[in-house]
Amino acid sequence: MRVAVLDDYQSAFDQLEAARRLADHEVVTFADSVTGADLVERLSGFDAVILLQQRTHLPRPVVEGLDTVRLVSQTGRNTGHLDLEALAGRGVTVCAGGAGSAATTAELTWGLILSSLRHLPDEVARLRAGRWQGSVGTSVEGRTLGVYGLGRIGSRVAAVGRAFDMRVVCWGRSGSQERARAAGYDVASSREAFFAEADVLTVHLPLNDDTRGIVTADDLALMKPDALFVNTSRAGLVEPGALAAAVGAGRPGRAAVDVFDTEPVLDAADPLLALPGVTATPHLGYVEWDVLASLYDTAVDQVLAFAAGEPVNRVTG
Incomplete structure (x- = not known):
């Protein structure tokens, strides 16, 4: 053949x-x-x-x-x-x-979180250009990690958050909430509280008819100005255009993404790539x-x- x-x-x-x-x-x-x-x-x-x-x-x-x-x-x-x-x-x-x-995507998720909070891409570029420090990073210790969907990948991400001494708060369907309680994690009192309280919020859901656009512009607008939104699952989980608009408006102030609405992204043809608050990789989760x-x-x-x-x-x- x-x-x-x-x-x-x-x-x-x-x-x-x-x-x-x-x-x-x-x-x-x-x-x-x-x-x-x-x-x-x-x-x-x-x-x-x-x-x-x-x-x-x-x-x-x-x-x-x-x-x-x-x-x-x-x-x-x-x-x-x-x-x-x-x-x-x-x-x-x-x-x-x-x-x-599940391990490789969870690993990349944490790579993106730490790279974004410690400004690693900028600092690497600055050093290669012959310059020294130019930013101040943010630690995850003591901060709140929001995990939307506690399945195979979300569970690994949450476990690392716990190892970093973060408060882990979960949201999702009843199965995710039950697994969260069994693992000793907090379950948010409401969807609004989940988005509003998280310092780092990461989404780990399958993309289907029920989850497409499940994260809305209203959800993102609840996030803190210094919060980080992370998506290594599928871009379609977020309402079209909502994340770029939200980061541009400053709530949340940062995003780290591995997935895009149209892939592959060539010639930087995605609005997220024009935003300084975005750390992005080209769908490397399973690569x-x-x-x-x-x-x-x-x-x-x-x-x-x-x-x-x-x-x-x-x-x-």
Whole structure:
């Protein structure tokens, strides 16, 4: 089979054992992203396509233009970026399996928190430019960490906050609140108090129809002028445009983000990147060698099983 590996930004796939397992097939990797008609053209002539997480979307107009693709091998079980009905209608098999790591995203979350509060990007740039100190940082000890969603990732982030002697306050659905009480964390008295009291507030929720836009402009306006809002989950959890407007207005005064409404962000084409109070990274939460190896291994398992006529992890709708 001819196999396309899309959006391999770091050209990582060829460095992994997963690539060698496809030695009997023709594999082409692409390090850039295309959409629409360009994506249809790119996939013409390929039998299978490997997708890394949700980097590539396959909406109906793209799917209807596919002329040779018979398999979409998705890493991770999230298929919200795929038009499954359209793919089924074209006779394309979708296989989705494997999972990322809660640890790597939690690690990045804390990397962003500390980088923002201690002004590390600015200080690194200042030192490289031949200058010395130019800022005063903020410690997390004794401050309030708000964790919205105490699942696999949120629980790890909260545990680190406790280790730093922060007061950990949680919010979310009943499951999150129950886990918070069981772990000895505080549960906010109300949603308004949760946003108003946090010195650092980090969101760890899945993106779906129930959570899209769940953080509103009104929520953000309740935050302290010196508070930090952190999002390493999905940009769609925040009402469109609300975070840039809120930081621009000074409530909260800072944000640290790893996710954007439209990705990849090229030429700094996102309003958040123009704000001095924002520390941003290009969706690095799961971009770590062990995680990529695991995700691509699953994708290759799915390709080989399909080639053998016995698809695994098949998604039916």
